[in-house]
Amino acid sequence: MLKLTDFDYHGKTVLFRADLNSPMENGRITSDARFRAILPTLEYLLEHGAKVVVATHQGRPYSGDFSTTEEHARVLGELIGREVEYVEDIFGKYARERIRAMEPGEVLMLENLRFASEEVKYVPLEKSERSFLVRKLAEVIDLVVNDAFATAHRSAASLVGFARVKPLIPGFLMGREIGALKKAYESTEKPRVYVLGGAKVDDSLRVAENVLKSGRADVILTGGLVGHVFTLAKGYDLGDANIEFLSKRGLIELVDHAEKILDEFYPYVRTPVDFAVELDGERVEVDLLSDEKALFDRYPILDIGSRTVEKYAEILGNASIIVANGPMGVFEREEFALGTIGVFRAIGESRAFSIVGGGHSIAGIYLYGIEGISHISTGGGAMLEFFAGKELPLLRAFEVSAEHFGGKA
Numbered sequence: 001m002l003k004l005t006d007f008d009y010h011g012k013t014v015l016f017r018a019d020l021n022s023p024m025e026n027g028r029i030t031s032d033a034r035f036r037a038i039l040p041t042l043e044y045l046l047e048h049g050a051k052v053v054v055a056t057h058q059g060r061p062y063s064g065d066f067s068t069t070e071e072h073a074r075v076l077g078e079l080i081g082r083e084v085e086y087v088e089d090i091f092g093k094y095a096r097e098r099i100r101a102m103e104p105g106e107v108l109m110l111e112n113l114r115f116a117s118e119e120v121k122y123v124p125l126e127k128s129e130r131s132f133l134v135r136k137l138a139e140v141i142d143l144v145v146n147d148a149f150a151t152a153h154r155s156a157a158s159l160v161g162f163a164r165v166k167p168l169i170p171g172f173l174m175g176r177e178i179g180a181l182k183k184a185y186e187s188t189e190k191p192r193v194y195v196l197g198g199a200k201v202d203d204s205l206r207v208a209e210n211v212l213k214s215g216r217a218d219v220i221l222t223g224g225l226v227g228h229v230f231t232l233a234k235g236y237d238l239g240d241a242n243i244e245f246l247s248k249r250g251l252i253e254l255v256d257h258a259e260k261i262l263d264e265f266y267p268y269v270r271t272p273v274d275f276a277v278e279l280d281g282e283r284v285e286v287d288l289l290s291d292e293k294a295l296f297d298r299y300p301i302l303d304i305g306s307r308t309v310e311k312y313a314e315i316l317g318n319a320s321i322i323v324a325n326g327p328m329g330v331f332e333r334e335e336f337a338l339g340t341i342g343v344f345r346a347i348g349e350s351r352a353f354s355i356v357g358g359g360h361s362i363a364g365i366y367l368y369g370i371e372g373i374s375h376i377s378t379g380g381g382a383m384l385e386f387f388a389g390k391e392l393p394l395l396r397a398f399e400v401s402a403e404h405f406g407g408k409a
């Protein structure tokens, strides 16, 4: 891979592809975690005299958090203490004019990349490089720096398309992400504990299967909807309300896959022993083996229970390596954040080399001031794809660019 510190940026125009896709409420960004993560690279580029064109996506077409990047320009500007010009264009004439007019030390924010049709279709690098997005922007930039680890699993034009067109250089965040993930994945120090939570059940099952089959994990702790699916696969009943919820989201079909994993690795996959539901506006914990579990017929499970947290904390306390992705429950609601916070706190207190990721859910780590985690990954889906053993298109693009420009740049 090319190295950020090997290039001269003075007077150069750098397209800085970041992943600033963030949780938003009423048009405001509610967590600036992904902004803070890219600051070392951005500051390095500015200190070295670059003109920096920041590009990110936000949400997906027609989703609730699909928006312009005007707010992103404002948040970034506040963090770096200088103006970030928001340009309501991506690669059209106006954007290219504004880029050409830049001076060293200036920062500009392009419009949400997913407003461009080419960006929302995932095609191989060889095709992406012929996109208008790549060809038009290539006219006005010298180098591409990329810190968008959280989108490394998407073969989108802005991510892979520049590899043979301009030097595609990983930023400092990218280097830290890849280094930490590889360290955990390749470690032989035992016990290696994976904590799989959240709603990306399909991806999490593929991670569980890969790390167990390849002998890279010793224990898997489950929570969130991943925990529900494994609990059902173990033969427990989670009641009508929860089964209906999982059916609606197409997750019941995944129980078969979870059963297949359990057929081979039953003792290594731990599932919650108690859960929390909401009863008359209050958190009520229900043991999976108690008669009160009849409540699951009427009330959806919103978190793992305290007994589960205790059991998981003990395992995490003895771990050497911890990889955790996704929350244990609906952590956005304070009374149901107990499981997620308890587990994340136990990870922070453990002496293990630990990685926690899960896209927007890492906001909880900052919100509750949890410390001691070795690496907080900005990646959700990208992190899961990595641990599922898949080649990430962006990482391949870095290699292609290094082969193409290595020595020539």
Ligand code: 3PG
Residues within 6 Å of the ligand: 019, 021, 059, 060, 150, 151, 154, 359, 360, 379, 380, 381, 382
């Ligand atoms: C994420 O938040 O996981 C990344 O920004 C990728 O977003 P996507 O799943 O919409 O591609």
